[in-house]
Amino acid sequence: MSTETPNLPGGAMSGLVASAVEYMVDAGQRSVLFLDIMRRRGDQYREHVAQTAPHVLQYAAELIIDGRKLDEPVNYALVRIIPPAGVEIDPERRPFIVVDPRAGHGPGIGGFKADSEIGVAMKAGHTCYFVGFLPEPMPGQTIERIARAEARFIEKVISLHPKADGKPCVIGNCQAGWAVMILASLRPELFGPLIIAGAPLAYWAGVHGKYPMRYSGGLLGGSWLTALTGDLGAGKFDGAWLVQNFENQNPSNTLWTKQYNVYSKVDTEADRYLEFERWWGGHVNLNAEEIQFIVDELFIGNNLAAGKIEMSDGQKVDLRNIRSPIVVFCSKGDNVTPPQQALDWILDCYADVDEIRAYGQTIVYTVHESIGHLGIFVSGGVAKKEHAEFSSNIDLIDVLPPGLYEATFEAKGEETTSSDLVVGQWVMRCEARTLDDIRAMGGNSPEDERRFATAKRVSELNLAAYKKFVQPWIKSMVTPQMAETMRNLHPLRLQYEALSSHNPWMTAVKSAADDIEESRKPVSKDNPFLVFQEQMSKQIVHMLDSWRDSQEALSEAIFLNVYGSPALQAAVGIDPKSEPSRRREMPPEHRAMLEKRIAELKSKIGDGGLREAGIRGLLYAGSVRGMVDERSLEALRNLRRQDTGARMTLSEFKMLVREQFFMLLLDQEAALAAIPKLLPENANERRAAFAAIREVLSASSEISGEVANRLNRVGELFGVDAGAASKVAPFDPKAKAS
Structure with a gap:
């Protein structure tokens, strides 16, 4: 094989060498600056977790109720958001309450930016309140106790606004969405309209070839692993494991794109990246009993939509008891909470639109075409469009006649009829829909329902065996000190700690980065080596995405075949020939x-x-x-x-x-x-x-x-x-x- 260098004209060769030198200088500088950003990220992480009440709210807030001081203490708190200068609040407009998700991250995502759920609600003239939480749960804290505390919070807000034209509008993001729905079914008199963003309410729902998270419970053998993790945490569940689940859904972003985006745009991307990482790395803990409820009742049991969750006083959670309008916001691009999981609870609860009306219920949904899970409540573009319209037109939603509607948005233009009557930049309309419109999005077949019912039963059996034969040994061996050490050694925490200034090697990185800032020479945009770098990055993303797709296809095939086995179904008490229906009759x-x-x-x-x-x-x-x-x-x-x-x-x-x-x-x-x-x-x-x-x-x-x-x-x-x-x-x- 020939190893001779191709003959190139002298000018072309010198140009290529010059481009190579320019790229190498830039790449070296970017590498040092990237490492320094990682150092700053680690320092920011250490400062953030050292705070008593870490959060990422961009607004000043006034404490109204500290949940730790309630008769049944919880680590939640109610605060009033102080409007920034120039924002006028109408005291007679209904207040908004944003409840943040406790899904492994810290609080504040609903007010993460100026263009946020909180921001657009205040611009529409509403007083805003925020329900957040501390990193550590209170002893004995349960999901039911949190619900009672949040009811106290809403009662307080109502008492502070006696002249408000309507009960508070409550926004529940992600995990907070199902929590708000549970409370609204138990205490319907407290609520104005509900806005449920990216919340899994029917966890089994989905279509083949997508949304593999719904299979994870069955593939792991059920919730015994959740119980084991809580026991290894000495009664606490490390929220970093929940964050790890999110990251596993998109390995190309986790392992490459997120970091590469900073490296390739090191001169402009640092602040945005660090701002997001402050929230993403603010892991919090849950009591073992809390996460066990979530996994057993929702993720594997899918009992919320079926009306099978029961409180300690015997009261059952029935979503049909909710009397306030419900706005469900979901996206086709959300692989954590797809539209089916956000909407199929409606199919479980109601036979048709007439039955929705018979319960006096108004349900409005909107489906974004592409935004990802976090973008539903983080994206400034979404906040300025969908959330701004919901906030400005919440009274329209509240007075809609009972039924099922889809909210659509049309950009306001010069030819828009009666444009002076349009509050924002979009015209919002609520169009009547039927349950067939939701069914058309796809969903489970009777065979799929049997598979998930089988996985639920297997989970119950495995959990019972774990509690009887293994749990006593684990609890006797694990001490709080051991549990804390294991939490500190979690890979997600170590990646922050290892590159912080606590690492003596990073001192040299900071010094070198300071020097580079003074002599920074970015590479030209048309540099051929930079173009090659971008092409290589795309290939890496494609490779990781292909690997993810193959793993998801394998996981789905295993789940469908294992839990679709008639022998296994019969062994755990599921009739292999049954056609299960989760829809409930009217009492x-x-x-x-x-x-x-x-x-x-x-x-x-x-x-x-x-x-x-x-x-x-x-x-x-x-x-x-x-x-x-x-x-x-x-x-x-x-x-x-x-x-x-x-x-x-x-x-x-x-x-x-x-x-x-x-x-x-x-x-x-x-x-x-x-x-x-x-x-x-x-x-x-x-x-x-x-x-x-x-x-x-x-x-x-x-x-x-x-x-x-x-x-x-x-x-x-x-x-x-x-x-x-x-x-x-x-x-x-x-x-x-x-």
């Missing part, structure tokens, strides 16, 4: 209450006045569109602002809308026929009220088709000419008859 007591409420509403169809007639007419004409637009609500708000007399509160208005909606649903013709009896004799008042209906309907789009036909019928019922009424000023609330 007889609720059906009796519903029948009583239906009779009551039918008897009230002829009650009321101009206000009831106006809302009834508006709902009849507008419902044919199958969606509600934020511009229509803003038009209603404008009419409400004109009301200088006694006005309805938001909760009263919500009740009015719901009653009129159900009357139309139960007996549309009778409800319409009763409208003339509700109207005042004054023709001007009737014309003005009809003009207000037209104004609200035209705020979002042109009135045409079936909407126009229905509006004409409403006009006839009001005794006015629909065309002439368009020239009449809207109804003056001061002249209302009721």
Whole structure:
């Protein structure tokens, strides 16, 4: 084989040599600067974990309740976020409460940036509160005890805002989402709208070929390993293991991309990287009993959606008890909580949309096309779009008639109809959906349900065997000092400690980095060696992604074959021929209450006045569109602002809308026929009220088709000419008859 160097023109050779020298100088400098960033990361980690209450909130906060001082102490606290300069808060708007996830990391992710859930809520005029936690759990702390503490927090917020137009809006991120849903089912009277972001509520759900985390419980033989980890921690579970699970889902990012991105952009990326790592490395602990509940009841048992979780007082957690609107935010790009896990609890709880309505429930969901799990509540772009719209239009969501809706967003432009009624940069609308829209996203077959039920049973058997034969020995051998040593030796912690200034070798790195900063010579963007570096990086990412995909495919195949075995299913008490259904029937007591409420509403169809007639007419004409637009609500708000007399509160208005909606649903013709009896004799008042209906309907789009036909019928019922009424000023609330 020839080893001769190819003949290159002298100019090309010298240019290549110059490029090589330039790249080598830059690469050497970047390597030292990268190591110095790692040193700073390690120092930041040590400072962060040394704090009593470490967090990454970017806002000043005032302590309201310290959970450690409650009768049943917990390591949670309620704080009020102090608005930054220039942000005006409306004390009459409902407060927001952001509950952070305790999934191995420290608190603060909901207020990690200025453009965050907290930030956009305050910009919309809402007072904001934050529920965070300390690194160490209190002795005896359980998930149930935390729920009771959070109920105390919400009660306190309500007491601080007696004039607020509605109960608090509560945001639950990731693990906090299911915790908030549990509490809302137990104490529904405390809650305004719920925003549940990236929260696994139906953990078994998914589709083949994706989302392998749902198989992990079965592949590990169940939750006995969770119990063992808690016992090795002397009653505490190290949250670093939860963080490790997240990292294992994306090895190319964990092992390469995250670090390479800093190395390749070492002059500009350090601050952003260190800011995120301060949160990512702030590991916290859970009591063994807490994590055992989470794994047994949710991750493996999938008992939340099935209504099988029971509190110590015997009260069962039934998500159908929630009376507040629920906003579910998920993403197709989230491999931790995919849309199926975020939404399929709806299929478990309700037979159809009519049953959702029978429970008086309003569910709104939105599915992002690509954002990852953390981006749902970290990304500034998401905060400025989805979360900003939720915050600005939370009243729209609160007064929606019961049913299932999908929130969609359209960029506001010059051609946007009634753009002056759009609060932000996006037009939000809630479009009516059915359960078939959720089923169309994919889900489990009956065979899959049997597999997961088998994995659950195997977990129960293995856990029982561990507790009987192994746990006593482990507990007798492990001391708190041994447990602390093992936590300190966790690989995720060591990677921070090893490269901190605590390592004497890193002193030389700092000195060299200081010198390089003064003589830094970045490589030119078109340097061929830099281009080759980028190509190599892409190849490494591709290789790691391919390895991950093959491992996930293998894991899925093992799970499906092992737990799909009819012999194993029969051995653990699962009928291999059964077609399990997790959907629950409506309880007889609720059906009796519903029948009583239906009779009551039918008897009230002829009650009321101009206000009831106006809302009834508006709902009849507008419902044919199958969606509600934020511009229509803003038009209603404008009419409400004109009301200088006694006005309805938001909760009263919500009740009015719901009653009129159900009357139309139960007996549309009778409800319409009763409208003339509700109207005042004054023709001007009737014309003005009809003009207000037209104004609200035209705020979002042109009135045409079936909407126009229905509006004409409403006009006839009001005794006015629909065309002439368009020239009449809207109804003056001061002249209302009721």
